[in-house]
Amino acid sequence: MNAVVTASGLSKRYKNTLALDNVSFQIPPGRIVGLIGPNGAGKTTALKAILGLTDFQGQLNVLGLDPRSQRDKLMEEVCFIADVAVLPRWIRVREAIDFVANIHPRFNRAKCEAFLARTKLTPDQRVKQMSKGMIVQLHLALVMAIDAKLLVLDEPTLGLDILYRKQFYQNLLEDYFDENKTIIVTTHQVEEIEHILTDLMFIRDGKIVLNTDMEAMGERFAEVLVNGDMAATARQLKPLDERQVFGKSIFLFDGVDQAQLKALGEIRRPSVSDLFVATMKGTYA
Amino acid sequence: MNTLYWLVKREFWEHRGGFIWAPVITGIVFLLLNVMGIITGEVLGFRHGINIGGMNHQDIATALASLDAHQTEKVGQALDLAMLSSSFLISVVFAFVVFFYCLGSLYDDRRDRSMLFWKSLPIADSSTVLSKVIAAVLIAPIIVVICGVLTGIAMLLLFTITLSFHGVSMWTLLTLAHPFQVMSFLIGSIPVYLLWALPTVGWLMLCSAWAKSKPFLWAVVIPVAIGVVISWFNLLGSADLRSGWYWSHIAGRVLLSVFPGGWLHDTAARQLGENPDNIGHLAELSSSYAALATPDIWIGAVAGIAMLAGAVWFRRWRDDS
Numbered sequence: 001m002n003a004v005v006t007a008s009g010l011s012k013r014y015k016n017t018l019a020l021d022n023v024s025f026q027i028p029p030g031r032i033v034g035l036i037g038p039n040g041a042g043k044t045t046a047l048k049a050i051l052g053l054t055d056f057q058g059q060l061n062v063l064g065l066d067p068r069s070q071r072d073k074l075m076e077e078v079c080f081i082a083d084v085a086v087l088p089r090w091i092r093v094r095e096a097i098d099f100v101a102n103i104h105p106r107f108n109r110a111k112c113e114a115f116l117a118r119t120k121l122t123p124d125q126r127v128k129q130m131s132k133g134m135i136v137q138l139h140l141a142l143v144m145a146i147d148a149k150l151l152v153l154d155e156p157t158l159g160l161d162i163l164y165r166k167q168f169y170q171n172l173l174e175d176y177f178d179e180n181k182t183i184i185v186t187t188h189q190v191e192e193i194e195h196i197l198t199d200l201m202f203i204r205d206g207k208i209v210l211n212t213d214m215e216a217m218g219e220r221f222a223e224v225l226v227n228g229d230m231a232a233t234a235r236q237l238k239p240l241d242e243r244q245v246f247g248k249s250i251f252l253f254d255g256v257d258q259a260q261l262k263a264l265g266e267i268r269r270p271s272v273s274d275l276f277v278a279t280m281k282g283t284y285a
Numbered sequence: 286m287n288t289l290y291w292l293v294k295r296e297f298w299e300h301r302g303g304f305i306w307a308p309v310i311t312g313i314v315f316l317l318l319n320v321m322g323i324i325t326g327e328v329l330g331f332r333h334g335i336n337i338g339g340m341n342h343q344d345i346a347t348a349l350a351s352l353d354a355h356q357t358e359k360v361g362q363a364l365d366l367a368m369l370s371s372s373f374l375i376s377v378v379f380a381f382v383v384f385f386y387c388l389g390s391l392y393d394d395r396r397d398r399s400m401l402f403w404k405s406l407p408i409a410d411s412s413t414v415l416s417k418v419i420a421a422v423l424i425a426p427i428i429v430v431i432c433g434v435l436t437g438i439a440m441l442l443l444f445t446i447t448l449s450f451h452g453v454s455m456w457t458l459l460t461l462a463h464p465f466q467v468m469s470f471l472i473g474s475i476p477v478y479l480l481w482a483l484p485t486v487g488w489l490m491l492c493s494a495w496a497k498s499k500p501f502l503w504a505v506v507i508p509v510a511i512g513v514v515i516s517w518f519n520l521l522g523s524a525d526l527r528s529g530w531y532w533s534h535i536a537g538r539v540l541l542s543v544f545p546g547g548w549l550h551d552t553a554a555r556q557l558g559e560n561p562d563n564i565g566h567l568a569e570l571s572s573s574y575a576a577l578a579t580p581d582i583w584i585g586a587v588a589g590i591a592m593l594a595g596a597v598w599f600r601r602w603r604d605d606s
Binding site: 053 | 287288291292294295298299394397398399400401402403404405406407408409601602604
């Protein structure tokens with residue numbers, strides 16, 4: 001099957017910073033891709049390029065369309081939630097549903113109302129009377145009722161409490177995602193999405209520094225719990241990172257033979273956040 | 286077509302207060318003020334025996350009966366103007382509403398980032414801009430005309446009923462007035478207004494789509510600053526720049542053309558110059574449509590459309606969210 005997004009040589013320069021530096025990647029359908037990077041790394045710029053919200057250099061193909069020249073058509077197949085609380089403050093729940101239902105050819109009104117029935121939102125409620133969490137519930141209900149091929153989420157749960165955050169991703173997985181859909185998500189709350197991701201992309205200073213699916217990541221990276229007496233040996237294998245816990249050292253290795261590591265101590269699969277921190281070391285220095 | 290309908294509807298959801306309630310409330314306030322004025326007049330007249338125009342009020346009826354044909358025509362025209370006066374007040378309020386609506390139309394949703402929601406839907410930017418133009422210079426004026434006509438009729442009835450207490454037959458007065466002519470003038474002027482307002486709407490929406498902040502300041506400062514520079518050169522006598530022409534044909538047109546009736550300015554000046562008695566004929570559709578024969582309104586409309594095209598471009602590519 002064709003890739004949903006194909007980028008080659010993607011660059012974007014703002015006045016004096018290079019937000020994207022000759023980036024190339026492919027996203028196949030049926031994946032949930034986490035685009036993860038420190039602040040100002042170029043995540044949002046990459047998403048904006050995919051959504052046709054900004055101009056750029058290089059080649060970019062989204063669902064067979066060029067987001068620069070065919071944006072209106074593209075948006076029938078692509079949905080996005082850019083940041084929390086971008087719904088207009090004056091709109092009522094009823095008006096938002098009416099509007100999207102009449103504008104979007106792939107919107108399923110019944111589905112949207114079914115989602116909303118599970119929340120406390122009422123048809124006459126205005127967005128300005130809602131909490132941040134409720135706004136996201138409304139936005140998610142609107143978006144999930146649209147049968148789109150690609151869903152882009154840019155920090156969709158920023159500032160929400162843990163109940164809303166968990167519910168958000170649970171709804172996405174249970175009621176929305178299937179093998180025909182693709183989700184690209186950026187967030188700083190890596191721990192919360194790590195178990196739903198199928199692919200991982202780390203971005204730093206406009207470059208993609210890691211692009212892997214989760215299985216390959218488990219094979220390539222390993223975290224080893226090493227006793228103090230073996231620490232020197234472990235260091236010779238050039239670990240990415242080292243930290244101390246209860247008198248033991250935890251080393252993070254990239255591409256070292258698993259058999260070799262077993263001799264050092266207990267092997268674990270590293271968490272995405274530990275891997276992220278190790279990869280991004282020195283970003284803000 | 287369906288998309289455009291819902292886009293315009295959205296504008297009215299958002300701006301219900303300015304587009305619907307502002308003219309309705311202005312009309313009601315106008316009527317209330319008139320009722321208060323009439324009551325004051327009646328009460329004072331009754332208490333102090335003040336006479337209108339040196340006549341005892343019973344004499345008004347007799348005086349009216351003795352008017353010749355030319356004078357009765359004047360009475361009718363005065364009643365027409367009374368009917369129009371309500372529309373005038375509502376139009377002024379409406380012009381302010383449209384001015385600030387246009388300034389905010391492509392800026393407010395960038396500022397509060399809700400543009401990101403609208404842009405997540407399959408809507409062409411040209412449709413978005415077009416829907417806002419339609420709301421501002423077509424649908425909103427229709428509402429204003431409806432409010433103006435209803436208030437005008439109420440005004441007319443108010444005056445005739447008051448005078449009927451003084452022995453003047455209501456029907457005599459009503460037949461002197463030309464309410465249908467006034468109505469056709471107001472309704473027929475809507476297309477002229479649309480063309481006339483385009484340069485201002487275009488300029489304000491261009492600023493609204495382009496400005497990073499403070500669109501009001503940009504929209505006003507740019508034309509005024511240019512005008513000041515031209516006037517300054519004029520003052521020095523160094524250049525043959527006609528500052529008066531600039532102020533009325535450029536600065537005035539990009540800032541003030543949302544005020545209805547501006548197109549009457551030239552025709553009115555000519556008519557009144559010929560014969561001051563013509564004031565009653567101003568409210569005839571022909572004087573409105575006479576403006577269509579001048580190149581001014583058409584050049585302005587073309588410039589307005591060009592600026593709207595610029596606004597569409599900025600709406601598509603302005604990247605500051």
